[in-house]
Structure formats: structure tokens, C-alpha cells
Amino acid sequence: MAGQAQYAELMRQFSAFGAVKRELGRMMPADCPSGSAAVLTLLQLHGDMRMSKLAELLAVDISVTSRHVAHLAERGWIQRSRDPADKRSRILHLTPAGLAQIDELSRRTTEMLARRLSDWNDDDVGHLIRLMSRLRADFDDGRCTPAARPATPPGAGPSPAASSAPATRTPAQASTRTPARAPTRTSTRTPEITT
Amino acid sequence: MAGQAQYAELMRQFSAFGAVKRELGRMMPADCPSGSAAVLTLLQLHGDMRMSKLAELLAVDISVTSRHVAHLAERGWIQRSRDPADKRSRILHLTPAGLAQIDELSRRTTEMLARRLSDWNDDDVGHLIRLMSRLRADFDDGRCTPAARPATPPGAGPSPAASSAPATRTPAQASTRTPARAPTRTSTRTPEITT
DNA sequence: TATTGTTATACTCTATAACTATA
DNA sequence: TATAGTTATAGAGTATAACAATA
Numbered sequence: 186m187a188g189q190a191q192y193a194e195l196m197r198q199f200s201a202f203g204a205v206k207r208e209l210g211r212m213m214p215a216d217c218p219s220g221s222a223a224v225l226t227l228l229q230l231h232g233d234m235r236m237s238k239l240a241e242l243l244a245v246d247i248s249v250t251s252r253h254v255a256h257l258a259e260r261g262w263i264q265r266s267r268d269p270a271d272k273r274s275r276i277l278h279l280t281p282a283g284l285a286q287i288d289e290l291s292r293r294t295t296e297m298l299a300r301r302l303s304d305w306n307d308d309d310v311g312h313l314i315r316l317m318s319r320l321r322a323d324f325d326d327g328r329c330t331p332a333a334r335p336a337t338p339p340g341a342g343p344s345p346a347a348s349s350a351p352a353t354r355t356p357a358q359a360s361t362r363t364p365a366r367a368p369t370r371t372s373t374r375t376p377e378i379t380t
Numbered sequence: 381m382a383g384q385a386q387y388a389e390l391m392r393q394f395s396a397f398g399a400v401k402r403e404l405g406r407m408m409p410a411d412c413p414s415g416s417a418a419v420l421t422l423l424q425l426h427g428d429m430r431m432s433k434l435a436e437l438l439a440v441d442i443s444v445t446s447r448h449v450a451h452l453a454e455r456g457w458i459q460r461s462r463d464p465a466d467k468r469s470r471i472l473h474l475t476p477a478g479l480a481q482i483d484e485l486s487r488r489t490t491e492m493l494a495r496r497l498s499d500w501n502d503d504d505v506g507h508l509i510r511l512m513s514r515l516r517a518d519f520d521d522g523r524c525t526p527a528a529r530p531a532t533p534p535g536a537g538p539s540p541a542a543s544s545a546p547a548t549r550t551p552a553q554a555s556t557r558t559p560a561r562a563p564t565r566t567s568t569r570t571p572e573i574t575t
Numbered sequence: 576t577a578t579t580g581t582t583a584t585a586c587t588c589t590a591t592a593a594c595t596a597t598a
Numbered sequence: 599t600a601t602a603g604t605t606a607t608a609g610a611g612t613a614t615a616a617c618a619a620t621a
Contacts, residue, residue, distance in 0.1 A: 187505040192493045193486060195505060197425075198512040199401065200418045204439035205519045206394065207612075210587090220588060223395045230392075236603060244399035249589055251604055273597045273602040291388060298387045301518050310382040310390060313511045317393040320508065323496050324400045402589075405610090415611060431580060444612050446581055468579040468620045 212297050216260060217286060224253045225262060225279070225287050233278040235268065244325070262286050407492050411455060412481060419448050420457060420474070420482050428473040430463065439520070457481050 210219050217225075227242050228234070234242075240250040254277060257263045262283035268274045279287075302310065405414050412420075422437050423429070429437075435445040449472060452458045457478035463469045474482075497505065 187493075187497065187500060187502045189486070189490050191502065191505045191509065192490050193421075194509050195493065196404075196489050197421060198509055198516070199404065200414065200421070201439070201516050202397065202512060203611085205516055206397075207439075208519050209391075209394065218587065219395065226388075226392060226395070237601095244396070244402075245588085246590055247603065248591080248605080252588090255604085271598075271602080273595095275603070291384070294391050295384050295387050298382075298390065302382065302515075304518075305382060307382045307386065309511070310386045312507065313515065314386065314389050314393055316504070316508045316511065317397060319500075320497075321393070321396050321400055323499075324403050398588085413610060432578095440611085441613055442580070443582080443614080447611090450581085466579080466621075470580070 209294070209297065212293050214286075214289065214293075217290065220253050221257055222290050224250075224257060225283055225290070228263065228277060228279050229284070229287055233276055235274045235276060237274070239277060257283070260286075404489070404492065407488050409481075409484065409488075412485065415444075415448050416451055417485050419445075419452060420478060420485065423458060423472060423474050424479070424482055428471055430469045430471060432469070434472060452478070455481075 206219075213219055213222060223243060224239065227239060231238075231242065236247060236250055236254065239254070240247040243250055254263065254265065258265050260282075261280055263277050264280050265275045265277055268276050401414075408414055408417060418438060419434065422434060426433075426437065431442060431445055431449065434449070435442040438445055449458065449460065453460050455477075456475055458472055459475050460470045460472055463471050
């Protein structure tokens with residue numbers, strides 16, 4: 186437990202972080218904004234998956250995911266195929282063009298970070314990665330939509346155990362009216378596929 | 381200098397941080413979104429200032445700042461007065477109602493962070509604050525200024541407009557057309573060593 | 576002619592709700 | 599009836615451009 190003064194300062198840093206995000210966003214290709222890039226990256230990291238799983242990893246509503254995916258599919262960077270076992274769902278997977286796009290993104294971000302973080306060493310970066318990872322983990326669980334945690338970051342240390350509480354579906358109907366607002370629906374059953 | 385794998389992971393953390401931001405955003409009062417809250421916080425921290433100065437601190441275009449400020453003024457949380465010395469500019473300052481609003485915001489965020497970061501100690505939080513602060517600083521400088529980096533000792537390289545290219549002003553007219561895109565106009569005077 | 580703000584317009588990201596096509 | 603995904607609509611945040619008032 187930290188003090189209130191620290192929390193206030195932390196909030197200020199969170200707010201100011203937006204400038205970093207915007208700066209990085211300007212480096213992105215015109216037709217591949219950060220939202221789309223995040224999808225490509227996750228697909229490369231976790232392999233083929235369904236929309237709901239992707240939404241869970243992104244921690245956004247599945248409707249948002251659907252738009253990003255449609256954007257990527259239009260450009261031929263990913264392919265959406267029906268799951269023979271459940272024709273409602275879609276299996277997403279990267280195309281060669283998508284991999285090429287990832288390389289381009291990687292090239293740009295690496296160049297940018299190498300320039301901006303020229304005086305950061307491995308430990309510095311590793312530390313930041315670890316802390317941000319932990320931060321996100323602590324915000325993920327205990328929420329309403331405990332979107333499964335993306336495992337341990339390769340450049341950091343160990344990660345806490347992840348419980349599996351899915352959900353992210355928008356109320357939509359009636360019945361289970363959720364008074365509070367949370368990200369919204371995402372996946373749902375966190376059945377087998379887990380991981 | 382860190383490795384490319386670390387940079388990739390760092391980018392992923394940056395992207396995932398959006399979930400934390402959104403979660404915090406849901407805790408904000410309906411009529412005081414995070415953008416407005418940031419303005420109130422900066423005014424409390426730095427005291428009365430002009431629009432341009434505020435835009436500089438927020439690291440966003442002055443037009444954006446103008447909107448946030450108008451929103452706050454409508455609610456009576458801040459007051460905009462003309463500067464007698466330069467009637468074009470506006471001096472902003474918090475009203476008692478604004479201070480009360482800040483208290484409310486502080487109450488909410490503290491409560492939220494205390495709950496989410498219950499297992500973080502002072503050092504953990506301090507560490508994150510320090511790293512994020514440094515990160516932002518390294519992204520701030522050299523932003524509008526292509527090359528000039530703090531590493532360049534004054535008098536060493538040519539460092540042309542090293543300091544001058546401050547602003548955040550949109551090209552608007554002709555003349556000094558800026559080919560690249562940068563945050564845009566903001567204040568003017570280069571932030572300089574600040575931070 | 577240059578600068579400070581304001582306003583109009585556009586784009587990205589996200590959420591809510593309604594809708595389709597399966598299960 | 600429940601679930602997976604899509605689409606329409608709305609709101610927040612930000613950027614660009616054009617404009618008003620003042621230097």
C-alpha cells in the first residue's frame with residue numbers, strides 16, 4: 186500500500202503517458218493504426234484464434250475487435266475462416282502479407298524506441314515491462330471482465346497466476362442486468378481452448 | 381540500449397495499458413472525463429497559467445486544450461480572465477468549486493488505486509512513477525526537433541534550431557510548411573530542459 | 576504581419592444496442 | 599433460449615484548418 190500523494194503522482198504519469206502513445210501513433214503506417222497493429226501482434230504471439238479470444242486479449246468489446254479485424258481482412262493481412270465445429274465462430278490467422286506488415290511495424294517501432302530510449306539499458310526496459318505488466322494484471326482481475334492475462338512478458342520476470350473469469354458481453358437483453366459498467370462483453374465461456 | 385525483443389514486448393505493454401486507462405476512466409464522474417480532470421490537476425499543481433502553457437503541459441494541440449477548458453469553465457470549475465498585459469491571452473485559475481471537484485476526483489482515484497494496487501509498496505509505486513516519468517521525458521525532447529538530443533553538448537554539433545522548434549502550432553498558413561506531422565502547436569517557447 | 580485562442584470538421588478508439596446465423 | 603459475430607450509432611480525445619482579436 187502506498188500513500189495518497191504517490192497515487193496522485195501516479196495518476197499524473199498515467200495521464201501524461203498519452204503523449205508517448207500519440208507520438209508512437211504518428212509513426213504508424215497510414216492504413217495500419219495502433220489498434221490494428223495490436224491485433225496483428227497478438228495473432229503473431231498467440232497464433233490462430235477466434236474473435237472472442239482476441240477480444241479477451243485486447244480487453245475490449247468484441248464489437249471493437251470485429252471492426253479492427255474487418256479492417257485487417259480488407260487489406261489481406263489476416264484471413265477469417267469459419268470453424269467447422271461451430272459455424273458461428275471465426276478462426277483468424279495471419280497471411281504472409283500480414284507477417285510482412287508486422288515486420289514493417291516492428292522495424293518502425295524498433296527504430297523509434299532505439300532513438301528515444303538510447304540511454305536505457307536492458308534492466309531499465311525490463312523493469313518498466315515488468316511493472317507495467319503487473320499493473321495491468323492487477324487491473325484485469327477483480328474487475329468485472331477479468332480478461333485473461335497475456336502471460337508473462339518475455340523481457341520481464343515471472344507472472345502471477347491467472348484465474349479465468351471471462352465475460353465481456355454487453356447486457357443487451359434483460360435478465361442479468363449489470364448495474365456497473367465494465368469493458369463489456371468479450372468472449373464468454375473460457376472453456377477448453379484456454380491459454 | 382536494449383534489444384529488439386524487449387522493444388517488442390514494451391510496445392505490447394504500451395498497447396495493453398489502454399485497458400488500465402479505460403478502467404480508470406470508468407471511475408470518473410460523468411461530467412468530468414479524464415481529459416478535463418487532467419486540466420484541473422495541472423492547474424492545481426502549477427497554479428494559474430495561460431492556455432498556451434497548459435497546452436504545453438498537456439502536450440496536446442491548443443485547440444484541444446481550448447475545448448477542455450471551455451468544458452470546465454461552463455461548469456464553474458475554472459475561471460478564464462484576460463491578461464491585462466496581453467488581451468489576446470487568457471489566464472486560467474481554479475475556483476472553489478474546481479478545488480472541490482479535484483477533491484472528489486482524488487477521492488475516487490485513491491480509492492480505486494488502493495484497491496487495485498493493494499499489494500504494491502511505496503518502492504513499487506515509486507519505481508513505476510520514476511520510469512514513466514523518464515519515459516515521457518525521453519519522448520518529449522527531440523520530438524519536434526528531429527535530431528537535437530540532450531546528448532548533444534551545447535557547442536558540440538551544429539544543433540541548428542535545437543531549442544527553437546518548440547511549439548505545437550499547426551502550420552495553418554503557408555510559409556513555414558512543416559512536412560512531418562508532430563503533435564501540433566501548443567505553447568511556443570521550447571520546453572527546453574524542463575522536466 | 577505574427578500570435579493567442581476559438582470554432583468547425585474529421586478521424587481513431589471504444590461502448591451500447593439491435594440484428595443474423597448458428598447452437 | 600443462448601451464443602458468436604456484425605453493424606449502426608454515440609461519445610471522448612485529438613489534430614488540421616480557418617478565423618477573430620490583439621500585438
